Amino acid sequence: MSTSTHPTPPPADAPAAHRAPVPRRSTVRAAEKRWGLLLAAPATLHTLLWIGVPIVVAIVLSFTAYDIIHPPEFAGLENYATIFTDGLFWRSVWHNVLIAAIGIPISMLLALVFATLLNRALPGRGVFRVMVFLPHITATVAVAMIWLWIYNPSENGLMNIILGVIGIGPLPFLTDPDLALGAVILVTIWQGIGLKMLIYLAALQGVDGQLYEAADIDGANFVQKFHRITVPMLRPATFFILITSLIANFQTFDLIYILTEGGPANSTSVVTYRIYQTAFQEFRVGLANAQSVILLLILIVLAFLSRRIVGGTDGD
């Protein structure tokens, strides 16, 4: 009943409610400052404790030799020197680069195609959107289990059933070092289309329809309109998708853990999986932290690079 919860405010210059005296401006400012700090405090303190402190700890431990049982010992730059010559670590980085370089452009292109086609009145539009998006909403562990079964090396794996129709196989997708990374990339493409499509769809809905109408009057064809209007208008969305996809790609872990455990012969090892092995299987915690710091540096460089390449979200 109280007027305070009523959504429409009284006109600013109307006399305020008679029951409460108008608060003084300075008291209001002080309360605003105090409550700003109070309301922001829990989330800020929590992230300082559980993200800020760990970053500092990771950097500090990266300069130590630490095996969890004995206290950490200062080791200078030894871990970084080890990483520098650690072939397996750089191979893992390379696998991330390959997954990104092949998988992200393909899934971005498919996402753009789907988004363009779905950005109109279409029977069953919602159903298509859901079907393309389901792989993203499903846990990667479950997704990996499904694909583990699809890639089953026997004649009864779905992929081998399909290839059998054209007379190929059966192939041991996940145990052949030449095939395993490709098999992983296919899953990342399939799982990655949905989110990219949603972001493109939202961006397309923000494009002013009058631009297309003007182009129609000028006699532009579909390709011209796509090239001259859609692509430039989607630039901020493309930047956002690229940067989030790159970051997500360097965090691929669940998929590798279930599908291949980095194998066969380390042919699908990725950075996060290598860090996991170094820390929790080999107990070289100092080294694993140095690897984490490198991962962080890679992501920061990627963020700046992709901003330069795509042109960024502001300024133009």
Next chain:
Amino acid sequence: MATDTLTPALPRTDPSASGRTTSMRRQKRLGATAILVFLILSSLLMAAPFLWMALSSIRDPTELAQVPMPLIPQDLRLENYTDALARAPFATYARNSLILATAAAVLNVAFGSACGYALAKLRFRLAPAVFGWMVACIMIPFYATVIPVFLMVRHMPLFGGNSILGAGGTGWIDTWWALIVPGAISPFMVFLFRQFYVTTPSELIEAARLDGVSEFGIYARIMTPLIKPGLLTVALLSFEAGWNNFLWPLLVTTSDNLRVIQVGIASFRQEASTDWHLLMAGTTMAAVPMIILFLVFQRYFVDGFAASGIK
């Protein structure tokens, strides 16, 4: 007849359309049909792995050894589900995931909205610094900090037999604290909330202040009800992240009664090895709750991704 149902798919008829030739219109209709066929085929392709999972989960195990295996299971075998439930405590796993996901949703909504509101609407000296910090946090991948977070949890003072210096015991390892607390507030959700509050009218705040409403009252009873869809979006995204989380629960839980469903599936894989009918039944149980939640609340999920992407 089929073309009749396609009529709404055509681009809005512009006034000049009547003047155009029928062959052009037919061409457009053909194009719309081609698009529809393409979309049907490709979305079936996208859904195929899920269909394969569902089909395999009701398959008789003898069919798995048959070559060639009949593509469609010969009979519906729901015992696979009861068998899977008998082999591994999926009910316990699901309950744990539900608790974890619900806690993530509640905590993110409560503290994320508070911080997001303060950053969007309240002027205080540290606001720019806090906002910059949150954005920086979004960029930091969990995998870069997971080892220190694990060490902090393990050395949590006075828990799990630890001394006040955090030594000697196992700290929060294998407790609900470890599962819930470190990831309780996501900087991304704070950012998302800020975006939602930015779109609300500040005049309401000024008016409420004139009415003598407390600052907390303005936040909780006036501004937050305005972003109800946003609350649901954050709750759903947090729930999804909690339900689908794998690495962290894998690292900090060891006992079966704290194991969450994604870790449960991974360990069931060792246990059931080649019993794919059981593995797919288990996987279906892990995947279906999120799929249903998404189908019911699709709009809010989509809003969340769109808002985070474009603004």
